[in-house]
Amino acid sequence: xxxxxxxxxxxxxxxxxxxxxxxxxxxxxTIPLSSDLVDRGELGQVLxxxxxxxxxxxxxxxxxxxxxxxxxxGKFDNIESQFLIRFAKLSLPDTVxxxxxNLKLYGSLAKGDGANFDAMIHEVIxxxxxxxxxxxxxxxxxxFFKNTPMDTQPVGKxxxxxxxxxxxxxxxxxxxxxxxxxxxxxxxxxxxxFMKVFNSHFSVTRLPALELITLKRGNTKNDTTRQAxxxxxxIFRRVAELRKGPIYLGLGxxxxxxxxxxxxxxxxxxxxxxxLLTLEVDTLNSVFYANRxxxxxxxxxxxxxxxxxxxxxxxxxxxxxxxxxxDSINASTTTISLTVTSAVQRWVLEPKNNFGxxxxxxxxxxRDLTRATFYSRETSAARxxxxxxxxxxxxx
Amino acid sequence: MNRKTFLLLSRYLxxxxxxxxESAFAGSIFSRRGIGLLRYRDNVRAIGxxxxxxxxxxxxxxxxxxxxxxxxxxxxxxxxxFRYERASVDxxxxxxxxxSDASVNSLGLAIPIKAGHVMTFGVRxxxxxxxxxxxxxxxxxxxxxxxGTGGLSELYLGFAADLGAVRAGVTADFYFxxxxxxxxxxxxxxxxxxxxxxxxxxxxxxxxxxxxxAQHGKWQLGTAAxxxxxxxxxxxxxxxxGFSGVIDKSKLRLPFWFGAGLGYAPNRHxxxxxDYRTQRWxxxxxxxxxxxxxxxxxxxxxxxxxxxxxxxxxxxxxxxSYRLGGAYRQLPYEEPAGKKVRELTVNLxxxxxxxxGYNRIDLALEIGKRGSLSSNLVKENIVMIxxxxxxxxRWFQRSKRR
Numbered sequence: 001x002x003x004x005x006x007x008x009x010x011x012x013x014x015x016x017x018x019x020x021x022x023x024x025x026x027x028x029x030t031i032p033l034s035s036d037l038v039d040r041g042e043l044g045q046v047l048x049x050x051x052x053x054x055x056x057x058x059x060x061x062x063x064x065x066x067x068x069x070x071x072x073x074g075k076f077d078n079i080e081s082q083f084l085i086r087f088a089k090l091s092l093p094d095t096v097x098x099x100x101x102n103l104k105l106y107g108s109l110a111k112g113d114g115a116n117f118d119a120m121i122h123e124v125i126x127x128x129x130x131x132x133x134x135x136x137x138x139x140x141x142x143x144f145f146k147n148t149p150m151d152t153q154p155v156g157k158x159x160x161x162x163x164x165x166x167x168x169x170x171x172x173x174x175x176x177x178x179x180x181x182x183x184x185x186x187x188x189x190x191x192x193x194f195m196k197v198f199n200s201h202f203s204v205t206r207l208p209a210l211e212l213i214t215l216k217r218g219n220t221k222n223d224t225t226r227q228a229x230x231x232x233x234x235i236f237r238r239v240a241e242l243r244k245g246p247i248y249l250g251l252g253x254x255x256x257x258x259x260x261x262x263x264x265x266x267x268x269x270x271x272x273x274x275x276l277l278t279l280e281v282d283t284l285n286s287v288f289y290a291n292r293x294x295x296x297x298x299x300x301x302x303x304x305x306x307x308x309x310x311x312x313x314x315x316x317x318x319x320x321x322x323x324x325x326x327d328s329i330n331a332s333t334t335t336i337s338l339t340v341t342s343a344v345q346r347w348v349l350e351p352k353n354n355f356g357x358x359x360x361x362x363x364x365x366x367r368d369l370t371r372a373t374f375y376s377r378e379t380s381a382a383r384x385x386x387x388x389x390x391x392x393x394x395x396x
Numbered sequence: 397m398n399r400k401t402f403l404l405l406s407r408y409l410x411x412x413x414x415x416x417x418e419s420a421f422a423g424s425i426f427s428r429r430g431i432g433l434l435r436y437r438d439n440v441r442a443i444g445x446x447x448x449x450x451x452x453x454x455x456x457x458x459x460x461x462x463x464x465x466x467x468x469x470x471x472x473x474x475x476x477x478f479r480y481e482r483a484s485v486d487x488x489x490x491x492x493x494x495x496s497d498a499s500v501n502s503l504g505l506a507i508p509i510k511a512g513h514v515m516t517f518g519v520r521x522x523x524x525x526x527x528x529x530x531x532x533x534x535x536x537x538x539x540x541x542x543x544g545t546g547g548l549s550e551l552y553l554g555f556a557a558d559l560g561a562v563r564a565g566v567t568a569d570f571y572f573x574x575x576x577x578x579x580x581x582x583x584x585x586x587x588x589x590x591x592x593x594x595x596x597x598x599x600x601x602x603x604x605x606x607x608x609x610a611q612h613g614k615w616q617l618g619t620a621a622x623x624x625x626x627x628x629x630x631x632x633x634x635x636x637x638g639f640s641g642v643i644d645k646s647k648l649r650l651p652f653w654f655g656a657g658l659g660y661a662p663n664r665h666x667x668x669x670x671d672y673r674t675q676r677w678x679x680x681x682x683x684x685x686x687x688x689x690x691x692x693x694x695x696x697x698x699x700x701x702x703x704x705x706x707x708x709x710x711x712x713x714x715x716x717s718y719r720l721g722g723a724y725r726q727l728p729y730e731e732p733a734g735k736k737v738r739e740l741t742v743n744l745x746x747x748x749x750x751x752x753g754y755n756r757i758d759l760a761l762e763i764g765k766r767g768s769l770s771s772n773l774v775k776e777n778i779v780m781i782x783x784x785x786x787x788x789x790r791w792f793q794r795s796k797r798r
Contacts, residue, residue, distance in 0.1 A: 029494035033531035033540055035487055036732075036773055037425060041687075042542055044579045044593055271591040271637030273583065341589055349638050394593035394633060395542075395579050
């Protein structure tokens with residue numbers, strides 16, 4: 001047998017194929033870590049730490065409630081509320097006169113233990129901006145609304161109760177003009193003992209309705225038509241200051257809170273496996289109108305003043321916040337846990353950028369006067385917010 | 397395309413494809429120490445003879461450790477080799493493991509400048525690290541693993557000259573490479589983020605080694621030595637959590653090594669040889685050696701080669717080189733502290749000539765064991781297959797007119 005150049009290429013091919021075959025024959029079975037061969041120093045560490053809150057700060061402000069599905073009337077939890085309604089320009093021909101007008105309101109909830117109270121409906125005589133108005137906007141008799149009510153009706157505690165106010169036909173008739181459309185009516189109470197919640201024009205069902213009884217010139221029989229409001233909004237004020245100390249989260253009084261934890265003791269090269277923020281709800285001091293309160297935890301990415309006396313969480317802007325987690329609480333919730341792994345990892349990597357976590361309410365469409373209260377380091381050191389961190393450290 | 401062009405293309409296509417294959421190393425539990433397991437093996441022909449090569453010279457393949465051996469090369473040569481390695485790990489208490497892998501080992505080029513004067517350059521492995529420990533946590537909440545990969549390589553540039561009575565060679569070595577240590581933690585629950593901490597040690601440094609060979613009758617003598625080399629070591633840490641940075645900068649001194657060999661060729665068919673090589677790893681400070689205490693390494697090799705016929709007109713099997721040898725090595729680490737690690741192998745080899753005898757495919761098989769259960773608490777049964785192809789070209793040489 002002779003090997004000449006014509007056999008060289010097949011020889012390469014055979015050797016090359018054998019090499020490729022051997023390369024494909026990789027097979028590994030690892031050695032157990034528990035064997036004596038492993039130096040413990042070559043392995044990383046799995047650790048756990050619990051951090052108690054360093055600084056917490058709550059701030060709240062009274063906000064405009066336009067867009068809410070609720071109209072609150074009465075007094076509860078040291079908050080007094082009334083509401084405004086107005087209708088679109090009435091499209092009644094001059095040959096039609098308004099005989100009578102009724103405003104029908106449908107109840108959805110009652111909060112508080114008091115007895116029935118009287119609700120009064122007043123003609124509004126000043127213009128108001130539905131998207132801005134709050135109680136602070138000079139809602140006073142004589143200048144904002146007429147002193148004398150058009151009607152007074154009792155308000156009951158039965159949830160499904162409805163209230164029908166009789167309206168002055170002359171006032172209703174004035175809503176044929178643009179001027180009348182801008183003013184509407186104010187529903188208020190001076191002796192409320194509980195808070196009654198009615199559906200607003202944003203409600204899905206059982207909307208408030210204006211019932212118009214009209215008579216066409218030359219006719220003897222009245223016509224009845226119904227019309228939904230164009231705008232409805234409740235306005236409220238706190239009559240006694242809220243207790244300082246707890247961490248609050250609220251909708252109507254829009255409370256949001258910032259929590260600061262010091263994680264400087266965790267080395268910069270740690271990998272955060274999980275960080276859970278746990279808050280205990282002070283159920284006795286919480287007020288729930290709706291079934292639940294949705295909340296969002298965000299991580300501010302710009303510096304603010306950490307002095308709790310001067311801290312103003314509303315100075316954080318949306319573009320400086322990074323979402324951390326969302327959750328919901330209801331009247332039976334006692335504890336919530338929020339995952340903040342990414343936020344804590346950033347704090348560990350860049351301690352100077354630890355600006356804490358801000359808790360926001362996010363149920364604006366269902367805005368009412370729900371307020372969740374959480375224990376803080378001031379109210380209970382043992383039940384104050386805690387950050388449980390599971391992390392690993394690289395081998396030394 | 398004519399046949400000559402086709403052959404040329406297939407040869408270089410083969411060598412280039414070797415380079416394209418991702419370099420990997422076979423595993424060894426001992427490779428977790430220091431800078432990994434050292435690659436003392438060099439040249440597949442020598443491996444077939446138990447590692448003997450210090451005193452041998454060959455006109456076809458080239459032996460890196462003694463650059464003086466290059467002087468007999470009279471055609472430009474490209475040499476690439478490949479290795480498959482399998483290590484069955486046996487620990488006490490009937491715990492076993494298995495590492496196997498295949499990869500390109502080295503690639504080199506030797507160019508004769510003029511008769512008896514040869515330049516060479518190429519790349520070859522110096523050390524490797526490849527091991528893995530893994531285990532599930534007893535409560536099954538996570539699995540944990542520790543893996544080591546990577547290795548040091550040498551980029552070399554050498555020159556050899558035939559000075560008459562002796563042949564001499566010198567090689568400059570540029571050391572480079574990276575050793576990776578990866579610790580992983582994989583949680584079963586998706587609520588927890590996994591961990592992966594990667595520590596990379598980058599090495600760079602320059603060294604020099606030189607060699608001499610002489611022939612007296614049927615006897616061949618050879619000696620080589622490597623001067624201490626100072627390597628810069630930069631350690632980087634990268635974590636899955638986002639940390640990344642240099643955590644340490646240090647120096648590592650590769651110690652002086654010395655080797656000597658003896659060959660005896662009673663006729664043109666038979667060749668017998670023996671080598672010894674040692675390196676003073678005990679002189680390395682454990683702090684430089686990443687906490688491991690070095691032990692002087694010793695390498696004793698012996699083997700022989702027979703070529704039944706040198707007549708090109710004889711049958712092919714008579715022109716094959718048949719090789720046999722054995723090696724004893726003391727590795728440069730203790731396992732555990734105070735216990736030296738030894739390696740024993742039996743080697744077989746073949747040299748398959750082609751292309752009118754100008755080119756050759758060398759094959760070698762090593763079977764042996766590394767460590768022992770009684771002293772090292774771990775034993776590896778190793779099987780290695782080596783293959784090298786050496787091609788030739790007539791570069792920088794004027795063709796003789798017919």
